[in-house]
Amino acid sequence: MKYWLIKSEPDAFSIDDMEAVGTESWDGVRNYQARNFMRDEMEIGDRVLFYHSSCKVPGVVGIVQVASRPYPDHTAWDERGKYYDPKSTEENPRWVMVDFEFVEKFDEVVSLEAIKAEEALAEMYIRRKGNRLSITPVEAAHFEYILAMRG
DNA sequence: GCCAACGTTGGC
DNA sequence: GCCAACGTTGGC
Numbered sequence: 001m002k003y004w005l006i007k008s009e010p011d012a013f014s015i016d017d018m019e020a021v022g023t024e025s026w027d028g029v030r031n032y033q034a035r036n037f038m039r040d041e042m043e044i045g046d047r048v049l050f051y052h053s054s055c056k057v058p059g060v061v062g063i064v065q066v067a068s069r070p071y072p073d074h075t076a077w078d079e080r081g082k083y084y085d086p087k088s089t090e091e092n093p094r095w096v097m098v099d100f101e102f103v104e105k106f107d108e109v110v111s112l113e114a115i116k117a118e119e120a121l122a123e124m125y126i127r128r129k130g131n132r133l134s135i136t137p138v139e140a141a142h143f144e145y146i147l148a149m150r151g
Numbered sequence: 152g153c154c155a156a157c158g159t160t161g162g163c
Numbered sequence: 164g165c166c167a168a169c170g171t172t173g174g175c
Contacts, residue, residue, distance in 0.1 A: 007173090031158075054173050112174080130156035132172050153175085160169080 108151030
């Protein structure tokens, strides 16, 4: 079992949206490193911190879990869509996605500010300056630590 | 809205 | 295959 953190802008798709739909296909990832994590390393049942970015209080707001094998991201084939990539074909898909399933919404945000105050979390990717990866691995100990911080 | 960080693109 | 230009991300 591995642990992850995924970012989402709550204006676009929040933990409340996640809870409302139950399961969501995580389309639109157009970064090779993030794609490789989904394609090569994620397994069904992996636990995932759900992080709100680009908002008033950035931080971890809940838990989801990996609910599918990786499969081609069909939004890359939609010429009208914003995720269109002419280099991705149905014969040779360049981008993949997985499904995430809602597990839990925290009573309170575990804010980035709070995360930065914890010596034990010094090595989390989310604390690195200029971090832009939307999907990152999380160490088991860090995952548990975040859970202990939730309201 | 600013700006630093950084991945991607394209000219050479 | 280098690297400058560009676009995007995301905290502040």
